[in-house]
Amino acid sequence: MSKRTVHFKMYRYDPDRDEKPYMQDISVELEESDKKLLDALVRLKAKDDSLSFRRSCREGVCGSDAMNINGKNGLACLTDIDKLAQPVVLRPLPGLPVIRDLIVDMTQFFKQYHSIKPYLVNNSPAPERERLQSPEEREELNGLYECILCACCSTSCPSFWWNPDKFVGPAGLLAAYRFLADTRDEATTERLDNLEDPYRLFRCHSIMNCVDVCPKSLNPTRAIGKIKDMMVSRAV
Amino acid sequence: MTVAKRTFDAVIVGAGGAGLRAALQLSEAGLKTAVLTKVFPTRSHTVAAQGGVAASLGNSTEDNWHWHMYDTVKGSDWLGDQDAIEFMCRKANEVVVELEHYGMPFDRTDNGKIYQRPFGGHSQNYGQSPVSRSCAAADRTGHAMLHALYQRNVRANTQFFVEWIALDLIRDQDGDVVGVTALELETGEVSIFHSKATIFATGGAGRIFYSSTNAFINTGDGVGMAARAGIPLEDMEFWQFHPTGVAGAGVLITEGVRGEGGILRNAAGERFMERYAPNLKDLASRDVVSRSMVTEINEGRGCGPDKDHVLLDITHLSPETIMKRLPGIREISIQFAGVDPIKAPIPVVPTCHYQMGGIPTNYKGQVVVPKDGEPNTPVVGFYAAGECACASVHGANRLGTNSLLDLLVFGKSAGESVVDDIQSGNLSLKPLPADAADASLARISRLENQTGGESVAEVGQAMRRSMQKHAGVFRFDNLLKEGVTAILDVAERSKRTEIKDKSKVWNTARMEALELDNLIEVAKATMISAEARKESRGAHVRDDAPDTAEFPNGRNDKEWLKHTLWYREGNRLDYKPVTMKPLSHDVEPIALAKRTY
Numbered sequence: 001m002s003k004r005t006v007h008f009k010m011y012r013y014d015p016d017r018d019e020k021p022y023m024q025d026i027s028v029e030l031e032e033s034d035k036k037l038l039d040a041l042v043r044l045k046a047k048d049d050s051l052s053f054r055r056s057c058r059e060g061v062c063g064s065d066a067m068n069i070n071g072k073n074g075l076a077c078l079t080d081i082d083k084l085a086q087p088v089v090l091r092p093l094p095g096l097p098v099i100r101d102l103i104v105d106m107t108q109f110f111k112q113y114h115s116i117k118p119y120l121v122n123n124s125p126a127p128e129r130e131r132l133q134s135p136e137e138r139e140e141l142n143g144l145y146e147c148i149l150c151a152c153c154s155t156s157c158p159s160f161w162w163n164p165d166k167f168v169g170p171a172g173l174l175a176a177y178r179f180l181a182d183t184r185d186e187a188t189t190e191r192l193d194n195l196e197d198p199y200r201l202f203r204c205h206s207i208m209n210c211v212d213v214c215p216k217s218l219n220p221t222r223a224i225g226k227i228k229d230m231m232v233s234r235a236v
Numbered sequence: 237m238t239v240a241k242r243t244f245d246a247v248i249v250g251a252g253g254a255g256l257r258a259a260l261q262l263s264e265a266g267l268k269t270a271v272l273t274k275v276f277p278t279r280s281h282t283v284a285a286q287g288g289v290a291a292s293l294g295n296s297t298e299d300n301w302h303w304h305m306y307d308t309v310k311g312s313d314w315l316g317d318q319d320a321i322e323f324m325c326r327k328a329n330e331v332v333v334e335l336e337h338y339g340m341p342f343d344r345t346d347n348g349k350i351y352q353r354p355f356g357g358h359s360q361n362y363g364q365s366p367v368s369r370s371c372a373a374a375d376r377t378g379h380a381m382l383h384a385l386y387q388r389n390v391r392a393n394t395q396f397f398v399e400w401i402a403l404d405l406i407r408d409q410d411g412d413v414v415g416v417t418a419l420e421l422e423t424g425e426v427s428i429f430h431s432k433a434t435i436f437a438t439g440g441a442g443r444i445f446y447s448s449t450n451a452f453i454n455t456g457d458g459v460g461m462a463a464r465a466g467i468p469l470e471d472m473e474f475w476q477f478h479p480t481g482v483a484g485a486g487v488l489i490t491e492g493v494r495g496e497g498g499i500l501r502n503a504a505g506e507r508f509m510e511r512y513a514p515n516l517k518d519l520a521s522r523d524v525v526s527r528s529m530v531t532e533i534n535e536g537r538g539c540g541p542d543k544d545h546v547l548l549d550i551t552h553l554s555p556e557t558i559m560k561r562l563p564g565i566r567e568i569s570i571q572f573a574g575v576d577p578i579k580a581p582i583p584v585v586p587t588c589h590y591q592m593g594g595i596p597t598n599y600k601g602q603v604v605v606p607k608d609g610e611p612n613t614p615v616v617g618f619y620a621a622g623e624c625a626c627a628s629v630h631g632a633n634r635l636g637t638n639s640l641l642d643l644l645v646f647g648k649s650a651g652e653s654v655v656d657d658i659q660s661g662n663l664s665l666k667p668l669p670a671d672a673a674d675a676s677l678a679r680i681s682r683l684e685n686q687t688g689g690e691s692v693a694e695v696g697q698a699m700r701r702s703m704q705k706h707a708g709v710f711r712f713d714n715l716l717k718e719g720v721t722a723i724l725d726v727a728e729r730s731k732r733t734e735i736k737d738k739s740k741v742w743n744t745a746r747m748e749a750l751e752l753d754n755l756i757e758v759a760k761a762t763m764i765s766a767e768a769r770k771e772s773r774g775a776h777v778r779d780d781a782p783d784t785a786e787f788p789n790g791r792n793d794k795e796w797l798k799h800t801l802w803y804r805e806g807n808r809l810d811y812k813p814v815t816m817k818p819l820s821h822d823v824e825p826i827a828l829a830k831r832t833y
Contacts, residue, residue: 055452060571064279119338120337120384135344
């Protein structure tokens with residue numbers, strides 16, 4: 001099989017060296033076994049070790065290698081290299097400060113995640129064995145607990161771009177609903193109070209970019225809708 | 237370079253399952269704790285565990301910890317320490333129920349209890365029939381567990397140093413551990429973390445092999461740091477090749493697929509495991525299944541144009557079962573094999589998965605070394621848990637679902653030991669040696685100034701190829717001998733790696749060079765320990781130790797029922813006895829026997 005060459009337009013910025021970011025034209029020859037964008041990036045890095053990006057599991061469960069690929073957020077390890085239009089334009093996730101090349105500062109993203117108290121609250125005395133939960137009750141958590149915190153969703157959301165300090169964003173709100181939906185959690189009132197605010201929840205305008213980009217096919221917009229429903233039903 | 241100094245009661249290196257579980261003990265006890273992690277905690281490789289965590293809850297089938305202990309000892313091919321194995325199996329229900337209380341979203345049975353599925357090597361009544369012992373959250377158990385543990389740590393206000401890579405262990409003139417050095421990726425600054433106690437929970441080093449289910453970050457950092465600091469490494473010849481990595485890609489397909497009824501087939505469509513393990517068949521222990529697969533391939537019954545893999549078939553399961561119990565596997569299969577397992581079988585091949593050996597510890601999580609004739613003397617201030625440690629509960633072969641259990645039980649136990657040792661005054665803050673950061677600074681400065689060396693990518697590739705060729709599923713005397721020479725050569729080359737990137741900020745080239753230093757220690761330990769062990773046991777099977785009447789399965793208990801200890805200095809090997817006595821007086825030892833499934 002003939003070797004394939006992939007051309008990139010790559011966002012580059014090293015604050016130690018560059019005055020400002022620039023787009024670099026680079027290309028790399030792939031081996032037959034290279035299937036994903038991440039394979040190509042690893043091969044590029046073997047040529048130019050200064051190219052900087054995060055990566056770990058290379059199978060879409062750790063959430064490290066989120067980036068903006070031809071204008072759309074996604075995971076490099078789950079993106080088929082052969083299906084991408086060339087030159088492949090790679091940029092860091094939008095809306096967060098860039099540290100270097102494709103590496104962004106995720107402080108604000110995690111701050112919002114932490115702000116929803118992402119842990120089960122149950123102050124009843126713990127039984128000796130597991131708390132019971134029916135299969136149907138457990139099913140309510142499907143589509144919520146699988147989030148990998150890659151930030152593809154929040155950094156594709158215009159509301160998060162404008163107000164990253166005030167709007168929780170789709171990832172954080174998906175997590176908020178994950179605990180609201182859990183029959184074992186006892187903090188429903190506090191959780192809703194925590195989101196009762198013009199920005200934290202209600203800046204979501206159902207643009208649905210989050211749904212479009214989620215590499216795990218989750219639906220934060222639907223979860224946000226359910227939180228809004230809970231707000232309404234407790235108001236009446 | 238100036239070196240900042242920070243002081244804590246305890247420092248934990250690694251924020252996967254073991255590190256996070258240990259951190260909870262310390263944070264909840266109010267100790268001043270730092271958790272160093274080179275990736276954001278939920279990116280640790282525990283996240284990729286799929287099939288489940290073992291506990292004899294007995295929610296679906298009758299079970300008890302004695303059966304679990306028997307299975308684990310047998311699975312280890314009797315190389316596991318029976319005191320640690322008893323401890324782990326007895327603690328399993330407690331730590332799994334705790335996780336449920338933390339909010340882990342386990343699947344449920346109809347009566348609302350934790351869902352459990354069968355898994356390889358786990359049995360009822362001492363090997364009689366399969367048992368449902370694996371507590372699962374679909375096929376995303378590791379993800380659900382890691383997130384639940386991280387979330388609980390958020391609640392406990394644990395202090396994390398995210399994207400810091402630990403560099404070297406600091407020992408004082410008495411050999412006591414007084415902290416670590418670490419580099420902050422964002423700034424490139426080196427700091428000293430000075431502490432009363434140091435816990436390593438850095439995971440395995442599966443990236444020494446070319447074909448691995450492991451994440452890029454699994455570079456054996458703790459194991460390498462320990463080796464450089466003069467701590468011997470235990471049983472490093474034992475590596476688990478998981479039967480079902482996606483052919484070509486290496487990505488893991490959980491054994492839970494076979495637990496749910498999946499079948500391995502050769503080119504003729506035959507369920508070949510019936511011939512190798514008539515009782516447990518596809519659910520035999522991993523080493524047994526992997527060898528059977530390689531035998532099928534070597535004898536020409538492999539699948540595909542190159543006859544280089546076998547097929548994992550679940551097309552007979554209902555689409556509903558697949559979507560409900562194995563949704564992640566379906567995604568992986570479509571993504572990495574181009575196959576929807578509802579419609580067609582998945583091409584799979586044995587792939588390096590787990591490091592059974594590691595930093596020697598006891599069941600309390602204390603690191604132990606031979607001293608003054610006592611083989612298991614604790615190193616003051618040093619603890620380890622999870623895949624980087626060797627307790628030893630997995631011996632020569634780990635059972636599926638025992639890794640998640642290991643990290644919970646020994647993460648907690650190491651945490652408890654540190655809390656006890658600090659609160660009882662056994663541990664105090666000893667002064668730092670004057671040269672505490674010198675070794676780390678020398679490594680950094682070598683990379684800064686090296687010219688004319690090879691790239692990290694090249695040397696790493698040479699190591700991975702060599703390990704794959706010389707220390708694979710089946711081992712051969714001549715290949716192992718060649719392998720020792722080859723790896724020592726690669727180790728020399730690794731001393732002269734050169735990086736072009738000299739930036740201070742998020743320098744991943746430097747990180748990969750530092751990681752290679754750790755991988756190389758693991759590779760040397762593996763090859764040298766494997767070459768020396770002249771028997772077949774568990775995952776270590778060699779051509780010159782075949783199955784005979786005198787040595788069933790090639791195992792030679794008379795000479796080799798002992799743990800290997802590899803010392804970096806001079807590549808010296810030493811050995812220590814296996815603990816055959818359980819922890820409690822009223823528990824019968826599991827007597828040596830031939831291993832069949």
